[in-house]
Amino acid sequence: MESAESILCKVASEAVPCLRVFQISTDDELSYPMHHTKLVQPLFSSSTPSLHTMTMSGIGPMKCGALPANLTHLELKVNLVDDGFSPKDFAIFLNSAAPTLRYIVLEGIVIAFDLSEKPSAKIELPALVSLNIRYPIWGDAISYIEDLWSCIRTSALQDLTLCNLNDAELHDTMRAIQDQREQGRFAEIKSLCLEDTYMNHYTSPDYVPEEFYTADSMVDDLMMAFPKVCILMLSGDAVVSVLNLMLETDRKNVCSDTGTLWPNLQCLIVVHPQETLLRDVVLSRKAVGHPISELKIQKSRGFSDKTTDWLRRRVPKFSTSNYISRAGVVSYFLRRLFKHCLISVLRSMTGCYLNRVTTCSCPCIDWQYGGHMEDFNSN
Incomplete structure (x- = not known):
């Protein structure tokens, strides 16, 4: 070989x-x-x-x-720990x-x-x-996430995935996003995936706030860093922490829209959610006037059929899966992004009557679909 x-x-x-x-x-x-x-x-x-x-x-x-x-x-x-680029080599490589x-x-x-x-x-x-x-x-590189954002x-x-970050590293990321926004044009994160992002400080019963480790601070930072999120995927440690943050902010802002976490959220994707917490979030989002229009869950073995039926009746687009891949979420987001951009273009074309548009070799989607023809129908 x-x-x-x-x-x-x-x-x-x-x-x-x-x-x-x-x-x-x-x-x-x-x-x-x-x-x-x-x-x-x-x-x-x-x-x-x-x-x-x-x-x-x-x-x-x-x-x-x-x-x-x-x-x-x-x-x-x-x-391997010793096999990373130096910052200079990384710049040359890219x-x-x-x-x-x-x-x-x-x-x-x-x-x-x-x-x-x-x-x-x-x-x-x-x-x-x-x-x-x-x-x-x-990994044990204390400032790795902060340093990574400092060099790009x-x-x-518009689509960001964070895996295995602790709360301090999440704050470093949110601060970097804020800095980019303040420095000039920034497209805004529309799709956010948090995998095993550790935020248990905010749900621990014996938690004592220190420095930026306060629930209110986390909510404020999430709203400032990611105000336009419309697709949210949660798995691992992030599931309970983030859903609890959403639930608490919804309950505090039933009569006000200013403090709602992710008011643009349309699609929620959750891996192994807790039944009661998920039901509460669905109800709270509806109560504040921002109902979840699409819900995808990867059920754990004990997830009841009763809860599944309950969710199906209250969420317009509800589906379950034995496995939800991150690649599938990215594909889903890019399809929505491409469709949104194409609709915007079509709406700007006055005096034209198009029933079908066929795209080929679009640089935005070539890598995902391998150059295959992708049809888009519009009335």
Whole structure:
């Protein structure tokens, strides 16, 4: 069997004009020799005009030179603590593709920040629509999330996933979003996914507030950082904490719309919700005049049919699933975003009578649908 390194060297020396998707993944044992050898630079020595998606896991991506230009979808997974980029190397790695990248997944300690080397300038990602930050459970880099946001600018960002963050790191993220908004144009987060985001400080019965660790502060920060959220996905530790925050703010603001958390929320996606809490949230959102129009849940084994029927009667679009994937949520959001943009364009076209519009090779959705034709019908 050929090693990953030998395969990469072959790819680097071959012309690959028709390559659209490149994915390579190795486990820690197989990838170990690659952390001590220098791969061919750059990864693709010839032009890759068709390449739009690249996934690299466990191979020490800093060894592969700069990314090809025109890339739209990038996933990086770093398995070893010592295998992250330096801030300078990360900027070089992204340089060619930065103007076109629309979807990025960063899993692990992708950038090895050092007190002696802080980012000198932000990496501009003007086309980035979706960002997925997956902090590892083994991570112990205290300021990693804060440092990560300090080296990127994402003015077009609308879909954000945060995985395995604690409350302080969530605050760092919200502060970074606020800073970007204050510095100029910011698209606003429309789709927010919180996976195992630890906020138990706010629901603990023996909780003692200190510094920014207060429930009111968390609600205020969530409303300021993410005021336009219309799709919310919760899983793990985030489920109870966030639903409780929503419920409490709804109960405090039955007669006022100013303090409602996420008044634009239309679609709620929850993995293993508590039945009573979920029912209470559905009722409270309706009471404040912002009913949930779409609810998707991944049921736990003990979730009752009675509650399922109750939810089905009260939510216009209700569905259950044995498994809800993050990729499916992103696909759902981008479909809605694309449809919204297309409707806006059609409405601006006066004097035209169109029954059907067919899109092909849209750069916003190519990476997701593989270049297939996507039809949109409008009356």
